[in-house]
Amino acid sequence: MKRIEAKWQAYWDTHQTFRVDLDDATASDDSRNHSEPASPQHANGAATGGPSRDARKKYVLDMFPYPSGAGLHVGHPEGYTATDIVSRYSRMRGVQVLHPMGWDAFGLPAEDYAIKTGTHPAVTTAKNIGTFKRQLKSLGFSYDWSREFATTDPEYYRWTQWIFLQLFDTWYDATCVWTGQDGVTRTGKGRPISELPIPHDVAANGVNAVRRYQDQHRLAYQHEAPVNWCPMLGTVLANEEIIDGKSDRGGHPVERVPLRQWLLRITAYGDRLASELDDLQWPDSIKLMQKNWIGRSEGAEVDFFVGEGQDSFKQWSSARKESGFSREPGAEGLRIYTTRPDTLFGVTYMVLAPEHAAVDRLTTAERRAAVDTYRQQAAMKSDLDRTDLAKGKSGVFTGGYATNPVNGEKVPVWIADYVLISYGTGAIMAVPAHDERDLEFATQFGIDVRHVVAPDGQPQSDAPGFFEHGVAINSGGYNGLSTLVFKTKITSDLEANGLGRKAVNYRLRDWLFSRQRYWGEPFPIWHELDSSGVPTGLMRTDPETSLPVLLPEMADFKPTGTPEPMLSKAPDSWLYSTASDGTRLKREANTMPQWAGSCWYYLRFADPKNNRQFIDPAIEKRWLPVDLYVGGAEHAVLHLLYSRFWHKVLFDRGHVSTVEPFRRLVNQGMILGEVEFTGYVVGDASAVAALTGGAGSSANSMNGSTDSTGPRWISVRELTDRVDAEGTAIRVVTKTGEVATAVTLVGDRVEKKGDAFVLKDQPGVVVDSRAHKMSKARGNVINPDVVVDQFGADSLRLYEMFMGPLEAVKPWGMKGVEGVARFLGRVWRMIVDEQSESGIRLSHTVQDCPATAEQLRVLHRTIKAVTRDIESLGFNTAISRMMEFVNDFLAMDARPKSVIEPFVLLLSPFAPHLAEELWQLLGHPSTLAYETWPNHDDAWLIESEFEIPVQLNGKLRGKVTVPADADRETIERAAKADPVIASQLEGKTIVKTIFVPGKMVNFVVK
RNA sequence: GGCCGAGUGGCGAAACAGGCAGACGCACAGGACUUAAAAUCCUGUGUCCCGAUAGGGACGUGCGGGUUCGAACCCCGCCUCGGCUACCA
Structure with missing residues (x-):
């Protein structure tokens, strides 16, 4: 299995199978043999897309990861597999698919590590990206890796800085009525600062007065305000980064200190950010969360x-x-x-x-x-x-x-x-x-x-x-x-x-946009100094042509310990300059927050190598917006709100043609750890050890104990949550206040009783049965590498999709991985003869024989269901349909190629490595990635007769088998003739007959 | 406290628009193959009751009501769990 997966990953790499050339829409490759047009699935795109959007393109995007040192988590492949299935499926439907991956790589952890070890954040980041990339490749995702970039690449943050300059150059005219590139007329527009009307009294005070007036109206502006200064992290935090008065990262205390900071005037867009949500295909809950956050x-x-x-x-x-x-x-x-x-x-x-x-x-x-x-x-x-x-x-x-x-x-x-x-x-x-x-x-x-x-x-x-x-x-x-x-x-x-x-x-506040750390984008801003070196409050921008403003090399990453930014320790050559007019200048030493890079990366993926523009307008018009965006709900407010804000500014300034960046959004549910049973014990430590030593005898010895103060198991129902003196959550016995110790129990020590789980040997003791968030502290983290190593990438992909609906929160279960691995084994044995001495070859049961009507019915039923389920992102049921197919065909001795081949294609988006290998064994020389997706034909689904349930007063009383083309009268007569029904109808009158074609017949009797 | 979501077998879940509840998978039990084990294959498996079997019946989707010929699904009230939010005037 591992050999097969490595083989195909190498094949896809070598052949650049998933590379997509966006400016060549009509690309035709020999392997891309489509006979039918793509289905027009997104006809409802008119709201956010222009009228001329190409229905044969699909931009499928994952929320790109922060490459942490811990490596990939099982939560990552959940969304990534879902988008990969959609991407692979769409390609087979003849749609040109943009499916990229990159790295959100600025941020605190790499810098914290630098403070501890002196390792440059760029080194740490590169190493972590390497790990992530290796892990993602081992899962066989069909990314176009030629588009990969990190937000830390100077060629990328050059354009992040450029967008900042757009924000700096824009003021919001709330009363402007205008019609945008999307043809919609709206009120309120971000306009160039040069168009800002200057009041006469301001103009009368000279050029600098005008500059200051303009500075007050820019979307990016400086303001002295109380900020959330976190001494431990050595930075100022946004309101959004503070949870319960403590820092989101690390839970450190936060103080309020006045400081001159950069802010982005997101409040100017409050109305549009709220109202323009309406046309998006987003979960209602996310729309509501954003509206509440904006709080108009x-x-x-x-x-x-x-x-x-x-x-x-x-x-x-x-x-x-x-x-x-x-x-x-x-x-x-x-x-x-x-x-x-x-x-x-x-x-x-x-x-x-x-x-x-x-x-x-x-x-x-x-x-x-x-x-x-x-x-x-x-x-x-x-x-x-x-x-x-x-x-x-x-x-x-x-x-x-x-x-x-x-x-x-x-x-x-x-x-x-x-x-x-x-x-x-x-x-x-x-x-x-x-x-x-x-x-x-x-x-x-x-x-x-x-x-x-x-x-x-x-x-x-x-x-x-x-x-x-x-x-x-x-x-x-x-x-x-x-x-x-x-x-x-x-x-x-x-x-x-x-x-x-x-x-x-609005509850929404302007966005605090500066950080005092090193590992972020520098601002392309200079502060003018007077003759004594004091800032005058006037600013200049770096010209676009001199971007990027690179981070200076530094040897010492220790925070300044004050709200003074890290970069104020940068070499003078970086920090100071003299303008052509002789004015002394000092660089803005703050850096941008991590959100900056993730605010527009989806645009850059469409044109990642462009060194003249952040994106080519023609490419933007053809590929944006993102058609499907999948990621965790933790970004429901911040990332998605910030991105939408930037996108709208770019739209107002004519740089993008759509008003919203993400047409359809899906939030994957969190994957929890395995279900754990937790019992509680009261008593001193040795007693706890005696009870939990696992020996049934010692536990039994406590059975007869009526001493309510001695060591004993205690029901969760008798416990109350408390917080102890140190602020840690504990559980105490409600009546006595004794502290209970939590003990994790193995599954065979408990059993279900009523609606709760109890100890097998003490049925009076109710235990907790819950899946918890994966965390290092709890030790329930599942490493995808281990799963891939043991069961293969296809099994991991398949399992994560089979667990339940994509949006649902679901507990991990290693037994379930074994289950889908067994299924893949069955698929293999359905097609391949393992016994063969001469290596792997097709099973003799797979033949060039004509398919029976029954076989065709099973195939077409499966095609129909799997196709529909992929379209609705119902991957769990799609997989169960394929399991049914395999169960059916394993029972058959003759498996026509004409049925097996379409099945392999159906399976390929889910388990691409196995499918490619089988496809090759079936005699095809090249990848199946661009084979035509099978179509179902309803003609094959018709059965000659079917069973219809018969109800009396709404209760099921029997079933009758009738010809498929039977009319209502025939079916009712057959129902009444059924012996069981007939006997129950005896002596009663039928008041009313309800007949639902194809579903059931119901006699209302008295 | 407020808002949102979810409660279905021993477990993960399915039921597409109010029409056969529990597909598919796990676990478990029995069997086949094997010296044995693993792997694999077959059979069974919501609960309770009647029955030797065949079969039949009752109950059953968190709890209590309602609408309907018919409710896991719709309405009202409650309980529990999860997420978000937290004095926004």
């Missing part, structure tokens, strides 16, 4: 008056009525954002985020100390502390008051960290009666609760809070309005009075 909400901005005295409030109000809603709230205004402007009459206090700029102004002298203390504490708190709901809310009164613009009422202004500076305006109006969080806060601090909405408009409400929509009460002239009507009306009333306006907000 509609509401209103409202200014509260924070000046002194009723008179000045009146002046302020009338001035506002005159001038309209201002761009900035001004010194006497406090701007809030709310989604419930209909509850304005229920406001009993206001809350500012601790970092809000107006806090100083509003704080009174006697509250100053308390406010300052609180602000300091809030600044220190990690995100985890801030969001710890269990601890309740915190906040302090500033001493200041704000006046409600709708009723002139003065309400106290607080600061509290449950209001986030980064969302909305960083200030809220609090309506405890109708907002859960405000209610919790108000209850805690004894603030009034005023009801202004009731379910039915009846003022008497005894509930503390009502958070749904309803009918307005206690709201002046608005009483009786339903929530939605009220919202619209008060928003326009506020607008008319210059006090508020409709507003949209």
Whole structure:
């Protein structure tokens, strides 16, 4: 088996079997003998593809891996086999297939390794890529390896930097209405910065003022903001890289420190990123996750008056009525954002985020100390502390008051960290009666609760809070309005009075795009320095022609230990330069995040060697978007959102012709470790050892024990999850609090009882039965190399597809691998004579004889089912169909070549090595990779008679066999004539007869 | 807490649009081949009941209701597990 696999892998390599030349669409090779046109499977591509997309092309893409030192994981081949089957199948349908592979190779692990050992990350990366490539090749995937690249290749990151320059050169015109290359008219466009209108007052201040103004509007911009600085990793992290207040990688603590950072204005594309999801063939759950992540909400901005005295409030109000809603709230205004402007009459206090700029102004002298203390504490708190709901809310009164613009009422202004500076305006109006969080806060601090909405408009409400929509009460002239009507009306009333306006907000934040590490793409940006070497804040870009900006060689990879980037330790020759006009320049020393390289790699695969453009527009038009994209759900939000963002910018700037990069997305389910049984023991260590030593006798000795404090097995049902002092998850006995020790049990010590598994010798003890995520710590990781070594690549491929549906989470089972390996053995013996002395040759049962009708029926049934299942990615059932075929044909002594050959073709996408070998033995000189996929003929599926179930009142009572062409009357008569049915019908009347052609007949009787 | 998904034999699963529940595989049991074992092949296998056998019956897709001639599938309520998210006003 191993010999066969190596042979064919070498063959495919030597013959470049899977190389595809994209600019030669009409390529015709002798082996590519197609007699029929490809099936037009993607007629629904109009939404994302242009009208002239070539139906005979298919771009099938895997999410490219990060080549970690650990090598391939069994999760990788799951998706890769699925796309390989689709690719091989599509080629046989006469479709030109682009199926590439490459490496997402920038990132922290290689750099961490460099810090520890001094090995250059490029060395580590190259070594890991070598391992991955060897492993992938050993699985026989039909990649076009001539297109391989890594994101770390200078010739690749040259174009990553080029795209960054596009982002830098673009501003978002939210009001621009335009028609793109896809023929769709939309509002909002990324436009060249040179087209940004410059206000007169800015222009009047000179060239540098204009430059600064432009810099503020670019899609790639610098901004000083609190960032998530992780001292352990020595880098700043994106919000998305922080889980529960700790770093996603390594779980290290994260601090908030202010720093000047690069951000990408992804929020400008929030609307389009949400709405343009609709036409994609993506799982609904992923679309929903992206929409939730973008988190668009509609509401209103409202200014509260924070000046002194009723008179000045009146002046302020009338001035506002005159001038309209201002761009900035001004010194006497406090701007809030709310989604419930209909509850304005229920406001009993206001809350500012601790970092809000107006806090100083509003704080009174006697509250100053308390406010300052609180602000300091809030600044220190990690995100985890801030969001710890269990601890309740915190906040302090500033001493200041704000006046409600709708009723002139003065309400106290607080600061509290449950209001986030980064969302909305960083200030809220609090309506405890109708907002859960405000209610919790108000209850805690004894603030009034005023009801202004009731379910039915009846003022008497005894509930503390009502958070749904309803009918307005206690709201002046608005009483009786339903929530939605009220919202619209008060928003326009506020607008008319210059006090508020409709507003949209997003949970999505701009994307923090700089990292302080070495192993990433350098920015093609220079900072201008003044005569004393201090940055002026003005920037210049590297010209496109000087890209790539290469990483400098460095000997020392130790982090700086401060938020200062690694590359600030680079040699001066790299770091400094002088412009032609004499200006001193310093290089941007941050690097791009790992996401950058993976944001556009799918484009480069179509034109990987192009040294004039990131992709040739003609090639882009023909091959994009990706037709099928398969990968893990862990990238559901970040990678896919970032890619879509970049793609849309490139689209707006005319560099790509489609608005979305990935037409169809499928998420493979995670493969878990083998199912494990876990029992729990209480008692000291020696007792645990005695119980679990495996000796049945010692366990039995505990059987009669009624001593509830001694060492003993304990049911999982009596345990509760806890967290111990060190923060580790433990399980304790619910009643006594004793800590239980987990013991992994072998399968034959347990049995099923009811709906749970119990110990065989102590049926009262329920044990856990679960498959866990594979992890080094648990020791349940399956290495694909071992599986390939033992069972062969075809077995691994087949097993991973046979386990269950591609999208499902499924536990590994080595016995299942044996099962599919046995199946492949049966296929082999169906065709090959193993007994032969003269080496391998065809079995004498495989003959050039005519096929019987029965054999043809089995074949065509199999062709039909396998084809349909591949189209719907139902690989598990496709394999079971082929197993049925083999079971049938092994029972036959004559196996016509005309039936066996199509079967080998059906099998080939799944088990290509075996199939190629069999194909050769059947007398074909070259690869089957471009043979025509078999077609089924329904004519062969017709049977002369069939069995139809007969029901009485919906319950199955018998079956009758009728001729295939029998009409309804004949079938009903036959059903009634059946002895069993007849006896049951006796003495009853048939009220109604349900007849489903080909399915069943049902008599409703009384 | 919120959102999404899933619960079917001892196990992984199948049932395509509401119409024969459990295809296919694993495991197990019995048998054949073998000195023996492995490999391979054959037979059986949801649970319970009646029956010597042939055969027949009842129950059965997490739980409780509902719609329907008919529900694993649709609706309502609940339970359990998994994923995502976590004060976004």
